[in-house]
Amino acid sequence: MKNVTNFVAGIVLALVCGGFAGCTDVDFHWSENRSNAKVVGFVDDSLVMVGDYRYWEEITDEWNGGYSDIEGFGHERLCVYNYRVQEDGPRWCDSLSSESATGMFGMKDQGSSTSAGQMTDSVIWAIRSSNTISLWKIGEKVHELKLSKLFDGCSGEFVVASVKQWFDDKFIVRGDKSLISDGCQYAVLDTVARTVTYKRLDENLKWLQKCDDVRAWGEDVYCIVLKENEESLVVKNKEEFIDAPFPFRIGGFWGNVMKLGSRLCLINHDSIECSDVSWFGGLEFKSEDGRILSY
Incomplete structure (x- = not known):
């Protein structure tokens, strides 16, 4: 009789655990x-x-x-x-x-x-889906924007690699090689209207095809052209070349900071000023006197 009771109790326990998952740890x-x-x-x-x-x-x-x-x-x-x-x-x-x-x-x-990166001096961005962008500003919570897509004279999207400041408080969006593609070459993000408009470069902007990174400050467009032989260039408005303090072959815009080689620099219209700190990657920074800052 005891064995029968234990058997019935086991069946009941199995039914309870299986039906309600109450015995899962x-x-x-x-x-x-x-x-x-x-x-x-x-x-x-x-x-x-x-x-x-x-x-x-x-x-x-x-x-x-x-x-x-x-x-x-x-x-x-x-x-x-x-x-x-x-x-x-x-x-x-x-x-x-x-x-x-x-x-x-x-x-x-x-x-x-x-896809993710820096958008302004205090905002980072991430693309979670083809029509949603997340923005995280220092001191605020993450904001998600649902975007409407528009196409101006081109068709076809690209994988977003960069979102940086452009004219009229808007942002230029581009892919890794989109500026030299046969389809849409860049897009303009309007965070107020919540639209992203895909475009091809017009005659005034075709010079951007040689750029590895690009952004606008006010009414001016700045571009970095990278070359393997450390003869890379910083260009302003198509034909104005800004002298870099030293040769470099890697670089890009990080908010309002420009990284040239391992040095962190600021650009002031037609001149570039670099700090005495080098950043080689990771979370270590090195000053000219050899001090290492690490986090």
């Missing part, structure tokens, strides 16, 4: 440490934006002996550090509450890649 926990910190932008000639995130693990023990172990990452965090003076920690930090990664620093959950 789930252990979810976040890593204590943050991971994969990287520079995502520069605020000015002394402050740098750094992004990182936390990994999580979820272990599930099923009532029937099944077992699963999945991992992911989220809680992305944006911090601001001083890269000219060694300090104990960040000037400011804020983190997102989402368990799933939003892609703000170029990664989505499960390791798939997404």
Whole structure:
């Protein structure tokens, strides 16, 4: 009689666990440490934006002996550090509450890649889908904009690689090689109207096809042309060449800061002034006197 009772109790327990999943044991926990910190932008000639995130693990023990172990990452965090003076920690930090990664620093959950970068001196961007852009400004929460797509004299989209300042408080959007493509070569993002208009370069802008990076300051267009032999150029408005303080072969615009080689510089109309700090990547900066600043 006792064996029959135990058998019936087992069947009841199995039905309860199977029907309501009440006997499943789930252990979810976040890593204590943050991971994969990287520079995502520069605020000015002394402050740098750094992004990182936390990994999580979820272990599930099923009532029937099944077992699963999945991992992911989220809680992305944006911090601001001083890269000219060694300090104990960040000037400011804020983190997102989402368990799933939003892609703000170029990664989505499960390791798939997404487009992301610096948009202005205090805003970073990420493309989560073909018609949505996420913007994270220092001191604010992430804003998601649903975009309407327009096509002006061309057809076909491109994978977004850059979103930078353009005329009339708008932004120029381009792909890695879109400026020299046969289809739409760039787009103009209007965050107020929430539109992105794909275009081809007109006669006044065709010179941008030689540029590796481009943005506008006021009514002027600035362009960096990279060459392997360290004879790269900084060009303003098609035919004005701005003398760089030294030869370089890698470079680009990071907000209002321009990186030439390993040096961080500011551009003032027709002149370039570089700080005494070098950045070779990672989270270490080196001053001319050999001091290392690390975060």
